[in-house]
Amino acid sequence: MPDAPARAQALRAQIDDANYRYHVLDAPEIADVAYDALLRELIELEEAHPELRTADSPTQRVGAVQAGKFAAYEHIRPMLSLANAFDEEELRAFDERVRKLAGERDVAYVVELKIDGLSASLRYDDGRLSAAGTRGNGSVGDDVTANVRTVRSVPLRLRTEGEPPAHIDVRGEVYMRKSDFARLNARRLAEGREPFANPRNTAAGGLRQVDPQATAERSLSFFAYAVGAFEGATPPQSQWELLERLRALGFATNPHAQRCATIDEVIACTARFDRERDALDYDIDGLVVKVDDLALQEQLGAVGKDPRWAIAYKFRAREATTRLLDIRVNVGRTGTLNPYAVLEPVQIGGVTVQMATLHNEEHIERKDIRIGDLVLVVRAGDVIPKVVGPILAGRAADALPYRLPTVCPSCDEPVERLAGEVMARCVNWTCPAQRVERIRHFCTRGAMDIEGIGDTLAAQLVESELVRDVADIYALDRDRLATLPRLGEKTIGNLLAAIAASRARGLARVLYGLGIRFVGATNAAILAGDFGTVDALATASLEDLLRSDGIGEEIAKSVVAFFANRANTEVVARLRTAGVELTAPLRPREPVGPLAGKTIVLTGTLPTLTRDEAAELVTAAGGKVSSAVSKKTAYVVAGEEAGSKLAKAESLGIPVVDEAWLRETVGASER
DNA sequence: CCGCCTCGAGTTCT
DNA sequence: CTCGAGGCGG
Numbered sequence: 170m171p172d173a174p175a176r177a178q179a180l181r182a183q184i185d186d187a188n189y190r191y192h193v194l195d196a197p198e199i200a201d202v203a204y205d206a207l208l209r210e211l212i213e214l215e216e217a218h219p220e221l222r223t224a225d226s227p228t229q230r231v232g233a234v235q236a237g238k239f240a241a242y243e244h245i246r247p248m249l250s251l252a253n254a255f256d257e258e259e260l261r262a263f264d265e266r267v268r269k270l271a272g273e274r275d276v277a278y279v280v281e282l283k284i285d286g287l288s289a290s291l292r293y294d295d296g297r298l299s300a301a302g303t304r305g306n307g308s309v310g311d312d313v314t315a316n317v318r319t320v321r322s323v324p325l326r327l328r329t330e331g332e333p334p335a336h337i338d339v340r341g342e343v344y345m346r347k348s349d350f351a352r353l354n355a356r357r358l359a360e361g362r363e364p365f366a367n368p369r370n371t372a373a374g375g376l377r378q379v380d381p382q383a384t385a386e387r388s389l390s391f392f393a394y395a396v397g398a399f400e401g402a403t404p405p406q407s408q409w410e411l412l413e414r415l416r417a418l419g420f421a422t423n424p425h426a427q428r429c430a431t432i433d434e435v436i437a438c439t440a441r442f443d444r445e446r447d448a449l450d451y452d453i454d455g456l457v458v459k460v461d462d463l464a465l466q467e468q469l470g471a472v473g474k475d476p477r478w479a480i481a482y483k484f485r486a487r488e489a490t491t492r493l494l495d496i497r498v499n500v501g502r503t504g505t506l507n508p509y510a511v512l513e514p515v516q517i518g519g520v521t522v523q524m525a526t527l528h529n530e531e532h533i534e535r536k537d538i539r540i541g542d543l544v545l546v547v548r549a550g551d552v553i554p555k556v557v558g559p560i561l562a563g564r565a566a567d568a569l570p571y572r573l574p575t576v577c578p579s580c581d582e583p584v585e586r587l588a589g590e591v592m593a594r595c596v597n598w599t600c601p602a603q604r605v606e607r608i609r610h611f612c613t614r615g616a617m618d619i620e621g622i623g624d625t626l627a628a629q630l631v632e633s634e635l636v637r638d639v640a641d642i643y644a645l646d647r648d649r650l651a652t653l654p655r656l657g658e659k660t661i662g663n664l665l666a667a668i669a670a671s672r673a674r675g676l677a678r679v680l681y682g683l684g685i686r687f688v689g690a691t692n693a694a695i696l697a698g699d700f701g702t703v704d705a706l707a708t709a710s711l712e713d714l715l716r717s718d719g720i721g722e723e724i725a726k727s728v729v730a731f732f733a734n735r736a737n738t739e740v741v742a743r744l745r746t747a748g749v750e751l752t753a754p755l756r757p758r759e760p761v762g763p764l765a766g767k768t769i770v771l772t773g774t775l776p777t778l779t780r781d782e783a784a785e786l787v788t789a790a791g792g793k794v795s796s797a798v799s800k801k802t803a804y805v806v807a808g809e810e811a812g813s814k815l816a817k818a819e820s821l822g823i824p825v826v827d828e829a830w831l832r833e834t835v836g837a838s839e840r
Numbered sequence: 841c842c843g844c845c846t847c848g849a850g851t852t853c854t
Numbered sequence: 855c856t857c858g859a860g861g862c863g864g
Contacts, residue, residue, distance in 0.1 A: 502850095524853085
């Protein structure tokens with residue numbers, strides 16, 4: 170991947186230099202074509218990385234090449250701006266105002282999606298597209314006629330029977346579909362170019378291309394939602410009818426528009442679309458609520474620039490800028506140094522975000538994130554916040570590039586980063602931070618499932634030196650635990666019971682709990698099933714291990730290395746003494762059951778089963794649970810709020826079923 | 841050797 | 855959930 174910040178800098182320098190020679194020295198050194206190419210590349214780069222756009226960038230030069238490229242487009246009737254509502258209360262206040270002015274009667278509304286693109290106005294004379302302009306300041310925008318012509322969903326000629334209207338201005342939103350955006354970026358990556366940041370910027374930039382061919386390549390789309398001027402035809406009576414008329418004229422209108430009889434129905438829509446917005450193939454940032462009756466709209470009029478008959482309901486923002494206060498480093502169970510951002514607390518999508526992972530040093534370097542920067546943080550379809558990048562314009566002059574510490578923040582031993590690896594590691598096996606993490610991992614649900622030992626207690630146990638390795642857990646007793654703060658009689662009892670119960674989990678979960686590199690839950694189960702006992706595994710050679718399905722060179726080496734370490738074999742020996750079950754039933758040859766040989770993927774929240782319970786049902790029926798959807802997947806079991814896996818299943822034509830289906834299919838085997 | 845398929849590891853807030 | 859990387863079939 171090219172280094173975007175450096176490239177932008179280089180482009181700016183070249184363009185500034187060319188400008189200087191041209192305008193000041195009057196001695197151009199590069200051809201206009203070459204200059205255009207440089208400027209275009211910079212514009213694209215800044216679209217892909219808005220954080221790279223600086224106030225002094227040549228692209229921001231008012232009246233420079235870019236702005237001068239478009240003629241002014243005057244709107245016959247100004248394009249509206251809308252007042253915003255951010256919650257239910259403000260929507261009700263809007264309704265109150267409307268009803269008061271309408272004479273205290275019920276008012277019907279039309280709710281439309283607020284597409285995140287750019288609004289435009291299209292002029293048709295005698296049924297033909299004659300001109301198109303961006304919104305601009307509402308009265309005057311840019312003339313982008315040639316570019317709009319490349320948008321497939323814009324009819325070049327109206328579909329009418331008989332006489333077309335003499336003149337009509339159609340307003341709508343030019344936007345880019347997420348699927349088209351993904352395709353475009355995939356192509357750019359294949360060509361070794363920087364991908365764009367988001368569909369909106371790409372659509373906006375697309376309309377401003379000098380070369381309409383370049384606009385066409387971005388595959389933009391258009392939804393019509395209003396009419397500015399309407400001459401030579403009987404005007405519609407309502408917004409709802411207007412949308413129908415637009416469809417009849419050959420325009421795409423958004424299919425999710427709703428007619429609502431009361432404000433309560435409108436409010437129900439807001440909740441529904443906020444939930445469903447991720448499933449749409451385009452970004453929306455809210456809803457537009459309009460009074461349906463056009464005569465009433467007229468009567469309500471406008472205050473200042475905002476009409477009184479419509480309001481934009483905005484979803485809670487999913488991105489925000491905030492200050493990066495510090496970069497700190499956690500040490501993971503495997504010794505990896507995991508840098509994370511400490512942010513000035515900021516509200517995003519209804520929660521306060523104050524931390525976000527920064528993954529690794531290379532990631533921070535690539536995005537050029539520095540302590541003290543103003544950063545853009547998003548919380549997109551997933552819940553996990555992400556630092557997109559710094560806002561360079563606000564950077565302090567003395568901000569330094571970030572360097573990962575060279576010693577472990579927990580044990581002060583030197584950090585190692587192997588050639589070709591992204592993660593830096595603390596290789597000190599006795600590092601306290603790693604001890605804590607290893608113990609916590611051993612006790613997690615997928616491993617030994619010891620309820621009560623989480624981060625806090627694990628840290629306390631290591632700190633107090635009651636526990637140094639996982640075998641020490643089984644040596645804990647009432648007296649020793651009582652020395653820890655805030656552990657009552659009852660808690661201790663529960664904890665000891667949980668520890669006792671964990672002895673019987675079996676080899677697969679012990680292996681997983683030990684935290685051998687590359688051995689997660691799946692590989693642990695494979696090894697346990699193939700070898701049956703720890704001793705068989707501990708004495709297995711590289712060749713023995715490689716015979717197991719799915720175990721390759723790296724995993725085998727990691728297992729051999731683990732058992733070659735004296736400290737590890739001692740831990741295993743002490744687990745045995747403590748009475749921990751270290752054998753597993755050998756794997757049955759062929760799975761049997763109604764789902765035998767089938768790969769199932771679970772997604773979303775099922776009505777009554779937890780993820781683990783559902784997985785157990787599948788396994789018991791001879792099926793295999795996998796984490797990602799592929800061509801080999803037999804069924805996808807989907808619940809509430811299913812995400813990308815459901816979409817993937819649909820695109821691959823894989824049958825999607827629900828919990829009831831699973832119960833029925835599995836239940837059949839038990840009778 | 842490439843491209844798919846999987847697995848492992850880390851992840852924020854309430 | 856997503857990313858990076860190991861395993862393995864073509």
